[in-house]
Amino acid sequence: MCALLACVDGVVGDPAQAHIPVTDEGLLRGDGVFEVVRVYGGRPFAMDEHVRRMAGSAANLRLEIDLGALQADVDAVLSQAGPVDAVVRMLFTRGGHRVVLLEALKELPDTVALGLITYAPTRLMDGTKSLSYGANMLATRLAKERGCDEALLVTPHGRVLEAPTCSFFYALGDDRLHTPPLDDHILDSITRRHVIAVTGAHERVTTQDDLASVSEAFLASTVREVHPVHRIEERELAAAPGPLTSSAAAAVSERIRTILAG
Numbered sequence: 250m251c252a253l254l255a256c257v258d259g260v261v262g263d264p265a266q267a268h269i270p271v272t273d274e275g276l277l278r279g280d281g282v283f284e285v286v287r288v289y290g291g292r293p294f295a296m297d298e299h300v301r302r303m304a305g306s307a308a309n310l311r312l313e314i315d316l317g318a319l320q321a322d323v324d325a326v327l328s329q330a331g332p333v334d335a336v337v338r339m340l341f342t343r344g345g346h347r348v349v350l351l352e353a354l355k356e357l358p359d360t361v362a363l364g365l366i367t368y369a370p371t372r373l374m375d376g377t378k379s380l381s382y383g384a385n386m387l388a389t390r391l392a393k394e395r396g397c398d399e400a401l402l403v404t405p406h407g408r409v410l411e412a413p414t415c416s417f418f419y420a421l422g423d424d425r426l427h428t429p430p431l432d433d434h435i436l437d438s439i440t441r442r443h444v445i446a447v448t449g450a451h452e453r454v455t456t457q458d459d460l461a462s463v464s465e466a467f468l469a470s471t472v473r474e475v476h477p478v479h480r481i482e483e484r485e486l487a488a489a490p491g492p493l494t495s496s497a498a499a500a501v502s503e504r505i506r507t508i509l510a511g
Contacts, residue, residue: 275342465491
């Protein structure tokens with residue numbers, strides 16, 4: 250994504266001029282934590298939830314962070330940016346640096362095709378949104394090499410998990426939405442929580458064999474909100490978006506508007 254503004258340790262400026270030391274282990278080892286927050290008309294959505302999750306991630310990594318200073322950095326960036334629609338990326342590094350980037354929204358296709366990529370979650374990192382996203386990014390690249398838009402991560406034993414930066418929701422021909430359970434070591438996505446809250450989707454252990462019966466599906470994330478899926482591997486879905494997907498998209502959008510207006 251293109252960065253519009255940057256703030257490093259409280260100093261707001263041109264992203265091209267922002268820097269951290271090359272000795273920072275956030276860079277050298279991916280040792281740090283991050284969150285990405287959607288901004289609507291200059292107002293961040295679910296900031297408190299993102300900050301709480303960042304605090305939990307930092308505790309898991311035994312990383313000391315200053316959440317008050319982070320919030321001040323975000324406020325400074327948004328104050329300078331004005332009423333933009335964008336995303337804010339917040340990082341804390343092992344070297345003790347705070348980084349806030351205001352980024353332009355990524356252009357996305359109307360619907361996406363998913364390619365299955367084998368992936369084994371690291372149990373030690375459960376519940377931690379760390380800077381170590383190399384495997385996730387590679388999964389997306391591998392899926393794109395095969396003509397898909399995004400990866401759908403599947404364990405070596407055939408459990409369906411999530412996309413590299415998104416939650417996965419689906420239906421099996423009835424009027425109910427399903428999503429893989431957190432117990433399968435997927436990220437406790439904030440957008441996933443909101444989708445479940447407004448749709449009643451329930452957790453279901455999901456296998457690769459189940460994908461043959463999926464009638465509609467979508468990805469959910471801070472950046473995408475609800476993003477319909479039109480193909481999984483070579484199988485085209487009958488509807489993209491399907492009725493449950495359309496309903497979920499409308500409900501999530503309304504929930505966001507209501508919360509921001511409150």
